[in-house]
Amino acid sequence: xxxxxxxxxxxxxxxxxxxxxxxxxxxxxxxxxxGEVLVRHHYLSLDPYMRGRMNDSKSYAASQxxxxxxxxxxxxxxxxxxxxxxxxxxxxxxxxxWQLYSVVDGNAPGMLRKxxxxxxxxxxxxxxxxxxxxxxxxxxxxxxxxxxxETVVVSAATGAVGSAFAALAKARGCRVVGIAGGAExxxxxxxxxxFDACIDYKAHPDLKSMAKALKEACPDGIDGYFENVGGYxxxxxxLRANAFARVAVCGMIAGYDGQxxxxxxxxxxxxxRMKVEGFIVSEHMEVWPEALTELGTLVAQGKLRPRESxxxxxxxxxxxxxxxxxxKNFGKQLVQLV
Amino acid sequence: xxxxxxxxxxxxxxxxxxxxxxxxxxxxxxxxxxGEVLVRHHYLSLDPYMRGRMNDSKSYAASQxxxxxxxxxxxxxxxxxxxxxxxxxxxxxxxxxWQLYSVVDGNAPGMLRKxxxxxxxxxxxxxxxxxxxxxxxxxxxxxxxxxxxETVVVSAATGAVGSAFAALAKARGCRVVGIAGGAExxxxxxxxxxFDACIDYKAHPDLKSMAKALKEACPDGIDGYFENVGGYxxxxxxLRANAFARVAVCGMIAGYDGQxxxxxxxxxxxxxRMKVEGFIVSEHMEVWPEALTELGTLVAQGKLRPRESxxxxxxxxxxxxxxxxxxKNFGKQLVQLV
Numbered sequence: 104x105x106x107x108x109x110x111x112x113x114x115x116x117x118x119x120x121x122x123x124x125x126x127x128x129x130x131x132x133x134x135x136x137x138g139e140v141l142v143r144h145h146y147l148s149l150d151p152y153m154r155g156r157m158n159d160s161k162s163y164a165a166s167q168x169x170x171x172x173x174x175x176x177x178x179x180x181x182x183x184x185x186x187x188x189x190x191x192x193x194x195x196x197x198x199x200x201w202q203l204y205s206v207v208d209g210n211a212p213g214m215l216r217k218x219x220x221x222x223x224x225x226x227x228x229x230x231x232x233x234x235x236x237x238x239x240x241x242x243x244x245x246x247x248x249x250x251x252x253e254t255v256v257v258s259a260a261t262g263a264v265g266s267a268f269a270a271l272a273k274a275r276g277c278r279v280v281g282i283a284g285g286a287e288x289x290x291x292x293x294x295x296x297x298f299d300a301c302i303d304y305k306a307h308p309d310l311k312s313m314a315k316a317l318k319e320a321c322p323d324g325i326d327g328y329f330e331n332v333g334g335y336x337x338x339x340x341x342l343r344a345n346a347f348a349r350v351a352v353c354g355m356i357a358g359y360d361g362q363x364x365x366x367x368x369x370x371x372x373x374x375x376r377m378k379v380e381g382f383i384v385s386e387h388m389e390v391w392p393e394a395l396t397e398l399g400t401l402v403a404q405g406k407l408r409p410r411e412s413x414x415x416x417x418x419x420x421x422x423x424x425x426x427x428x429x430x431k432n433f434g435k436q437l438v439q440l441v
Numbered sequence: 442x443x444x445x446x447x448x449x450x451x452x453x454x455x456x457x458x459x460x461x462x463x464x465x466x467x468x469x470x471x472x473x474x475x476g477e478v479l480v481r482h483h484y485l486s487l488d489p490y491m492r493g494r495m496n497d498s499k500s501y502a503a504s505q506x507x508x509x510x511x512x513x514x515x516x517x518x519x520x521x522x523x524x525x526x527x528x529x530x531x532x533x534x535x536x537x538x539w540q541l542y543s544v545v546d547g548n549a550p551g552m553l554r555k556x557x558x559x560x561x562x563x564x565x566x567x568x569x570x571x572x573x574x575x576x577x578x579x580x581x582x583x584x585x586x587x588x589x590x591e592t593v594v595v596s597a598a599t600g601a602v603g604s605a606f607a608a609l610a611k612a613r614g615c616r617v618v619g620i621a622g623g624a625e626x627x628x629x630x631x632x633x634x635x636f637d638a639c640i641d642y643k644a645h646p647d648l649k650s651m652a653k654a655l656k657e658a659c660p661d662g663i664d665g666y667f668e669n670v671g672g673y674x675x676x677x678x679x680l681r682a683n684a685f686a687r688v689a690v691c692g693m694i695a696g697y698d699g700q701x702x703x704x705x706x707x708x709x710x711x712x713x714r715m716k717v718e719g720f721i722v723s724e725h726m727e728v729w730p731e732a733l734t735e736l737g738t739l740v741a742q743g744k745l746r747p748r749e750s751x752x753x754x755x756x757x758x759x760x761x762x763x764x765x766x767x768x769k770n771f772g773k774q775l776v777q778l779v
Binding site: 377380 | 675691702703704707708710713716719720
């Protein structure tokens with residue numbers, strides 16, 4: 104059996120996460136039992152939710168246990184199989200974690216899924232046609248429920264979720280406004296991702312400035328907001344929200360490292376008769392087939408062409424992950440493992 | 442025509458509202474035109490929403506104009522009619538405002554409604570079987586959508602909305618926990634209104650203490666919350682909320698006088714995958730018939746027997762209103778005008 108490399112959560116962050124929270128180890132891959140499949144990972148997905156798992160606090164998911172392999176989505180190829188449904192050479196997506204190989208129970212529902220790479224590159228199954236894409240789909244379609252002509256806004260606009268959000272919202276006839284960090288990302292959002300406008304939060308670092316920028320970018324107000332960051336950007340969106348606006352709360356990356364960030368004026372939820380709803384996409388597996396079909400079609404049609412930020416080698420995953428938390432990535436953050 | 446007395450909004454509050462914001466005037470009631478009805482008001486309803494109208498700021502409704510009669514719900518009797526649908530002696534509910542008489546266009550839809558006082562006292566049409574009751578109904582039935590066995594919490598528990606909420610939630614098999622100010626109100630909530638438990642917020646004046654009290658009163662967590670007050674009570678509820686909890690935001694009375702009160706940890710909306718939704722009941726007229734039918738039936742069956750706080754004489758309306766904002770009322774606050 105091949106030698107595996109794994110990255111474990113070694114200790115929990117005190118405030119900001121650091122590379123010292125992780126540990127790289129080598130282990131043998133175990134011999135397969137009946138029904139098991141050995142997968143060699145080609146790409147590992149890095150996603151903001153992983154930061155929440157590193158804390159030992161109440162969250163929507165169990166904490167990542169210390170000393171265990173970091174959780175994470177992976178795509179790769181079956182290299183050995185003792186399950187009739189999987190053959191060596193099959194391309195598969197799963198939750199293999201931060202390691203080179205994983206052994207998967209082929210009978211466990213939803214743990215390993217064969218994918219078709221005729222029209223969709225393998226790595227996209229971790230992004231636009233994977234969990235981030237479905238996340239955008241759920242927040243837009245099920246919570247925001249946009250009508251044609253409405254204005255919708257998304258933070259972290261050039262990331263995996265934001266770029267899928269833009270394509271899905273444009274397909275529904277919305278005005279789509281992004282919020283991203285830096286002029287380069289904003290130019291990419293409007294030039295390549297289909298955003299109608301994009302606000303550089305680094306140029307608008309406070310509530311008043313951001314609210315003014317939103318007013319200019321959203322002359323008809325905001326009907327829907329997909330929240331990835333929290334903090335003063337959410338406060339500014341609430342100030343510009345229309346009556347009956349909907350906010351899908353997917354992430355609050357700004358508050359992951361320390362003290363909770365308050366919401367300045369929750370009375371606006373009443374004043375604007377808003378709906379603010381948190382969700383985690385893995386609790387809504389019933390929508391995945393419909394969402395993946397639409398997302399795959401948008402990719403095949405060239406309407407969703409997300410950029411990828413690719414780090415190389417498992418040993419570089421921690422640094423790439425910490426960069427993601429600071430917005431250093433440009434598009435979907437992956438680690439290539441082959 | 443009889444001489445009318447009216448209370449006008451004379452000037453806007455700077456911070457806390459005072460009696461000096463109001464002015465009492467006498468005017469003649471105008472002669473009726475064809476289609477008009479003259480109503481003598483028996484009771485005027487005082488409600489927290491009126492405080493929001495006194496500010497000159499963006500809210501869900503237009504500001505109350507200076508120099509005009511304060512808005513308000515009224516019940517009374519038709520004393521003169523030039524509309525075939527209304528006869529002298531008819532008992533009616535409407536939005537007559539803070540005055541002894543009103544002239545109403547009998548053709549305007551929804552402006553004046555005849556009511557039956559066989560099983561329901563006339564004043565109840567301003568409370569349990571009126572706007573406050575329907576408010577409780579909408580928040581509970583349409584936003585919280587409780588299942589039998591769930592725990593629901595309401596602040597301002599012994600007020601007009603809270604008491605209706607308790608009866609409606611008990612009818613749906615919920616555990617109902619109230620939050621009210623003072624031991625006497627709490628004893629009334631559990632002894633007469635059907636609450637399973639009631640927390641005295643004066644005995645729990647900070648987040649930590651309130652969260653502990655909620656934990657004891659809600660051993661299975663909180664599935665639904667009807668928000669009338671805002672501030673640290675909402676923060677505490679979020680700390681005790683179950684996954685997929687729903688919050689109906691009806692009022693934030695704690696923040697009406699000055700600076701907005703922040704929400705300490707909005708990330709809990711995500712962590713608990715909550716839905717937080719603001720509403721104003723006058724925008725959902727489609728539910729009123731169904732809601733009023735249920736509320737009237739609960740009253741007729743003796744399952745909803747709300748207390749009323751009755752001030753006497755129009756001149757005492759401002760002081761009674763200011764007392765309502767401070768929780769000095771006990772049950773539905775009315776002003777008797779006859």
